[in-house]
Amino acid sequence: xxxxxxxxxxxxxxxxxxxxxxxxxxxxxxxxxxxxxxxxxx
Amino acid sequence: xxxxxxxxxxxxxxxxxxxxxxxxxxxxxxxxxxxxxxxxxxxxxxxxxxxxxxxxxxxxxxxxxxxxxxxxxxxxxxxxxxxxxxxxxxxxxxxxxxxxxxxxxxxxxxxxxxxxxxxxxxxxxxxxxxxxxxxxxxxxxxxxxxxxxxxxxxxxxxxxxxxxxxxxxxxxxxxxxxxxxxxxxxxxxxxxxxxxxxxxxxxxxxxxxxxxxxxxxxxxxxxxxxxxxxxxxxxxxxxxxxxxxxxxxxxxxxxxxxxxxxxxxxxxxxxxxxxxxxxxxxxxxxxxxxxxxxxxxxxxxxxxxxxxxxxxxxxxxxxxxxxxxxxxxxxxxxxxxxxxxxxxxxxxxxxxxxxxxxxxxxxxxxxxxxxxxxxxxxxxxxxxxxxxxxxxxxxxxxxxxxxxxxxxxxxxxxxxxxxxxxxxxxxxxxxxxxxxxxxxxxxxxxxxxxxxxxxxxxxxxxxxxxxxxxxxxxxxxxxxxxxxxxxxxxxxxxxxxxxxxxxxxxxxxxxxxxxxxxxxxxxxxxxxxxxxxxxxxxxxxxxxxxxxxxxxxxxxxxxxx
Numbered sequence: 147x148x149x150x151x152x153x154x155x156x157x158x159x160x161x162x163x164x165x166x167x168x169x170x171x172x173x174x175x176x177x178x179x180x181x182x183x184x185x186x187x188x
Numbered sequence: 189x190x191x192x193x194x195x196x197x198x199x200x201x202x203x204x205x206x207x208x209x210x211x212x213x214x215x216x217x218x219x220x221x222x223x224x225x226x227x228x229x230x231x232x233x234x235x236x237x238x239x240x241x242x243x244x245x246x247x248x249x250x251x252x253x254x255x256x257x258x259x260x261x262x263x264x265x266x267x268x269x270x271x272x273x274x275x276x277x278x279x280x281x282x283x284x285x286x287x288x289x290x291x292x293x294x295x296x297x298x299x300x301x302x303x304x305x306x307x308x309x310x311x312x313x314x315x316x317x318x319x320x321x322x323x324x325x326x327x328x329x330x331x332x333x334x335x336x337x338x339x340x341x342x343x344x345x346x347x348x349x350x351x352x353x354x355x356x357x358x359x360x361x362x363x364x365x366x367x368x369x370x371x372x373x374x375x376x377x378x379x380x381x382x383x384x385x386x387x388x389x390x391x392x393x394x395x396x397x398x399x400x401x402x403x404x405x406x407x408x409x410x411x412x413x414x415x416x417x418x419x420x421x422x423x424x425x426x427x428x429x430x431x432x433x434x435x436x437x438x439x440x441x442x443x444x445x446x447x448x449x450x451x452x453x454x455x456x457x458x459x460x461x462x463x464x465x466x467x468x469x470x471x472x473x474x475x476x477x478x479x480x481x482x483x484x485x486x487x488x489x490x491x492x493x494x495x496x497x498x499x500x501x502x503x504x505x506x507x508x509x510x511x512x513x514x515x516x517x518x519x520x521x522x523x524x525x526x527x528x529x530x531x532x533x534x535x536x537x538x539x540x541x542x543x544x545x546x547x548x549x550x551x552x553x554x555x556x557x558x559x560x561x562x563x564x565x566x567x568x569x570x571x572x573x574x575x576x577x578x579x580x581x582x583x584x585x586x587x588x589x590x591x592x593x594x595x596x597x598x599x600x601x602x603x604x605x606x607x608x609x610x611x612x613x614x615x616x617x618x619x620x621x622x623x624x625x626x627x628x629x630x631x632x633x634x635x636x637x638x639x640x641x642x643x644x645x646x647x648x649x650x651x652x653x654x655x656x657x658x659x660x661x662x663x664x665x666x667x668x669x670x671x672x673x674x675x676x677x678x679x680x681x682x683x684x685x686x687x688x689x690x691x692x693x694x695x696x697x698x699x700x701x702x703x704x705x706x707x708x709x710x711x712x713x714x715x716x717x718x719x720x721x722x723x724x725x726x727x728x729x730x731x732x733x734x735x736x737x738x739x740x741x742x743x744x745x746x747x748x749x
Contacts, residue, residue: 163273163276163456163460164273166464167269167272167273167460167463167464168269170269170463170464171269171467174467174468174471175467177471178259178262178408178409178471179408179409181259181397181401181406181408182259182401182406182407182408182409184397184401185394185397185398185400185401185402185406186401186404186406186407186408187401187402187403187404187407
C-alpha cells in the first residue's frame, strides 16, 4: 500500500500511514457522532 | 427455506472446497503449506486477516445485538487502528524478519525454550477449545432454525473447512478468505438495501433513524469513565488497544496471516486494511441490526425468534402462550401506530409534536418489551434453557422476510464467516503443534514431505477435536463462558511477554515469571473485583508482565557476553 521511501522532508513513512489512518477514523467517527447527535438520545 | 436458497448455499460450499483442493497442488513444501512460501500479495493477506476476525457470530450475533442494543458495541474497536499502527512498526516487522513459522518460535530465539513452550501450550489449549465454540455457536442456531440434528449442523460447517484447510494449507485458507470476505460484504450491503427499500410508505430513512435513535440505538459514544462498564469510549481506546495488540500481534491465527506476505511492507500494508476498514465494517454490521429493529416496527415479529423455543412453549404451556400472543399483538399494533405518528409528526415539522410523538413511541416500546420479557420468562420455565434469543433474530428475519436468493446469499455469507474463522484456527493450531512441539521435541530433522504429512494430520486432528467440543458444548453451556474467560486471563499476559521481547535488557526468566505474574494478577482481579469489565484484563495482564519481567531482568546478574 505504501512502499515509497521516506518523504522528502525526511518524514518516515509510518508517520504518513498514521496520518492517513487517523483521517479515515476521524471521518468514520464523525459520521457516527453526527448520527448520535442528530437522532440519538444522548 | 426455498430450494433456490439451498442451491446458492450448496454452490458456495462446493466452490470453496473445490478451490481449496485445487490450490493444494501447489503446496508440496512445508514453507508453502504453513506460510504460503511467504509470497502472498498484501491485499490477499489483509482480507484474510479481516475474514479471520469476522466470524459467524459477528454475522448473526452482532447484527442481533445491533437490533436489541444499538451501535454502542462498536466502541470495542476504537483502539484497533492505533493497535494496528503500533504493530505495523513493532511486532510485524520483528516477526517477519525473524523468518519464523509461529510467533512462539520467535520467543525461543529471544528468550528460551520454556517461555516458547508455555505460550504455545496456552495457545493450543485455549484455541483448541475456542475452535469448537466458533463451530458450535452457529451450529446451534442452524440446528434450531432448520430443525437439524446438532451433529449434522456441526458437520456442515466443519467438514468442508477441514477438507480445504488440511489439503490446501494456508494458501487455500487465505484465498478462500478473500472470496468469503467479498461474499460477506455483498450479503450485508444487499440486506441493507432491502431493509431501506422495504420501509413503509410515508416513512423515510431519516424517520427510521429518528425512531431508532429515540430508543438509544444510535448512541455510539459513551464517555463515562467506569471500569465496570464493558463498552465505553475509554475501555475501547485503552482496553481495546491492548486486546487488539495481543490478538493481531501475538495470536498465531493472526500472526500466521502476515507471515505469508511477500515482504515486510506487504505484511505491514496487509494489517493496515483492518486499521482502515474494521470500524466502518463493524458499523455496517450493527446498522443492519438497527434497520432490522426498524423493520419489525412495521411488520409483526414472532413472539419468540428461536423457533425451537416457540414450538416447545406453544406445546408446553398453550394457555399462557395464547394469552401472551394476544398481548404481544396488541402491544405491537400500538407501537406500530406510535412509529407511524413519529413519521407524520416529522413531516409536519413541529418540534413539540415530534417530541410528543417520540415520547409516545418510547412508552409503547416499553410496553412491548415488557410483554417480551414475560414471554422469555415463560420460555425459561418451560424449556429450562437460557431464553435470550438475540442470536436468532437475524436468522429468523433472513429466512422469513428476505426475498428468494438473498436469504441463500446471507446464509452462504454466515457459512463463509464461520469457515474463514474455523480455517484460520485449524491452520494455526496445526502449525503450532508441528513447529513448536513436534519439530521442536519429537523429530527435529526430516524431509519436507514428512512435516507436510504431519501438518495435514494435525489439522484433521484439531478439526475433530473442535467438532467434539462443538457437539458437547451445546449441552455444557457454561463451557463457552469458561473458554472466553480463560482466553482473557492470558491474552494480555502473552502480549506483555512480546513487549518484553522488544526491550533489549529483558531476560528469559523475567519473561517466564512475568507471564505467571500477569495471569495471576488477572485471576486476582477476576476473583476479588469481579465487576471490572473484561477489556481491562488485557491492560492489567500486559502491564503486570512487563513490569514484573523488567524488574526481574534488571535484578538478574549481567549475562556473559
